[in-house]
Amino acid sequence: MERIKTKGGGGIFSRAHSNISGLRTHNMATKIIYFTVNGRPERAEFPLDCPAQDVKDLFRAAAEAGPHDILKLYNPRGNIVNISLSLEPNSPNSCYKLEVVAADCNSAEIAGALGFDLFTMEKRLQGLEKKILMEASETPAVVYEMKKQVDSFREKLESVEHLSWLGLFKDLSDGTHKPSPFYHKRTLHKTRKECEHWEDAEIMVLLQVMYTDLDFIAAFNIEPEVLQQFLFEVYRRYNNIPFHNFKHCFCVTQMMYGLIWLTDLKSKMDSIDLLIMLTSAVCHDLDHTGYNNAYQNHHCAVAFQILEKTESNIFRNVSMDQYKRIREGIIKCILATDMTRHNEILNKFKSILPAFDFNNRDHRDVLMMILIKVSDISNEARPMEVAEPWLDCLLQEFFNQSDVEKLEGLPVTPFMDRDKVTKPSSQTGFIRFVLLPLFIELANLFPCLEQHIIDPVRKALDYYTEMEKALEREKQNRAQSENAAKSKETAVGPQRPADSHTDGGSEASQPDAQSTVGRTA
Numbered sequence: 001m002e003r004i005k006t007k008g009g010g011g012i013f014s015r016a017h018s019n020i021s022g023l024r025t026h027n028m029a030t031k032i033i034y035f036t037v038n039g040r041p042e043r044a045e046f047p048l049d050c051p052a053q054d055v056k057d058l059f060r061a062a063a064e065a066g067p068h069d070i071l072k073l074y075n076p077r078g079n080i081v082n083i084s085l086s087l088e089p090n091s092p093n094s095c096y097k098l099e100v101v102a103a104d105c106n107s108a109e110i111a112g113a114l115g116f117d118l119f120t121m122e123k124r125l126q127g128l129e130k131k132i133l134m135e136a137s138e139t140p141a142v143v144y145e146m147k148k149q150v151d152s153f154r155e156k157l158e159s160v161e162h163l164s165w166l167g168l169f170k171d172l173s174d175g176t177h178k179p180s181p182f183y184h185k186r187t188l189h190k191t192r193k194e195c196e197h198w199e200d201a202e203i204m205v206l207l208q209v210m211y212t213d214l215d216f217i218a219a220f221n222i223e224p225e226v227l228q229q230f231l232f233e234v235y236r237r238y239n240n241i242p243f244h245n246f247k248h249c250f251c252v253t254q255m256m257y258g259l260i261w262l263t264d265l266k267s268k269m270d271s272i273d274l275l276i277m278l279t280s281a282v283c284h285d286l287d288h289t290g291y292n293n294a295y296q297n298h299h300c301a302v303a304f305q306i307l308e309k310t311e312s313n314i315f316r317n318v319s320m321d322q323y324k325r326i327r328e329g330i331i332k333c334i335l336a337t338d339m340t341r342h343n344e345i346l347n348k349f350k351s352i353l354p355a356f357d358f359n360n361r362d363h364r365d366v367l368m369m370i371l372i373k374v375s376d377i378s379n380e381a382r383p384m385e386v387a388e389p390w391l392d393c394l395l396q397e398f399f400n401q402s403d404v405e406k407l408e409g410l411p412v413t414p415f416m417d418r419d420k421v422t423k424p425s426s427q428t429g430f431i432r433f434v435l436l437p438l439f440i441e442l443a444n445l446f447p448c449l450e451q452h453i454i455d456p457v458r459k460a461l462d463y464y465t466e467m468e469k470a471l472e473r474e475k476q477n478r479a480q481s482e483n484a485a486k487s488k489e490t491a492v493g494p495q496r497p498a499d500s501h502t503d504g505g506s507e508a509s510q511p512d513a514q515s516t517v518g519r520t521a
Contacts, residue, residue: 384459
């Protein structure tokens, strides 16, 4: 049996499960964790009070991973968990599963697909730091800040809380890939600010990961630098507005990515259809101005302006027939996000649903339109801590538009009027008559979606229904209080001042100057 001790002295892992009982690093209580690395059984043991970093180093040693590699640990249920002192003890029959996501980043598939790796970035920073230190005798604050950002990004990539919110995880079972729920099962205490913790450049890296994870890089010969330039051009063409911004683009794309895995579309549809859907999600609101209008044609035009440039054309290595199909598909999907076509598309889907055939091109086209519609308006399927702040941002855009319409004497769009619309009233009808009918029909084709998009939307409907009732009760109570106050004033009658019986002297007849100013101000 091989035993290896980490450099910090905080624990030991064993190369075999046999004959290891009683293994101790100190004369104190320890915790034992059984896990596998690439199918190889391992056993880690560490004191209950050892430093958290020692625990991570222990697992790195077991995986033979370097200090710059990214590790993921799955519990026996297939969910990703933090490598920490809080790991639940287990038995050899219910092992954790340890994976090295990016070992030897210079040659790893994901690093090659993304076009860079953290190790190279750190080596460059170290070289710059030494050079500056020799010339300036001290390390400038900017270098410390750059190092801090690199460390922060690695921490985010390894953090369950952050990535579980983004829904980038898939449960892995032996031999097959099974898509996971969108969110980690433990309660999320995060808000829309969680997304704000990610820099835009980091979000672009996560979008690259989606293209890589769905095998688009290899299947369509997409060069990493071209994908990076494409996403940068997309980023530049999303405006800094409350809702329809680059982070909304990311959320819609993330939802599309999650739906593809949850419904196992990779086994049911061509890769080119999946590429169309993911790219349509990325481009669906390009150059949105924040005003609700039929901008879908403009979004399409901007997308193909980006793709006209060789350096940002991610489809430049596909055949002419493939490009024609991709172009038609993207246009069809983006135009499907126009809510004026909602009933038309939903009714068409309902009509083909009883005999839906994945081999039928027309059926697949309608499904693709449904999937991007669901992704586009899917916020209420997210945790309420995430969904409600996004709703606030959407209402801000709506109210801004109605304010402009009022100022210009134009007809005011009813559901955008801040004088008539409340947060709950805007959502109850939308959820009841738009979201649920759409989501239910999609779940009729994919029953596995029931718990992921329908159950949370029903909870959201209950939440906003209760909020609406509370606001109505408050309104009624306020009205009753005002009526009671008026009734009291009427019963008492107007009060005359005590000196009103004196003769009409100048002081008695002059009103108070200060109170007059107050009433007329």
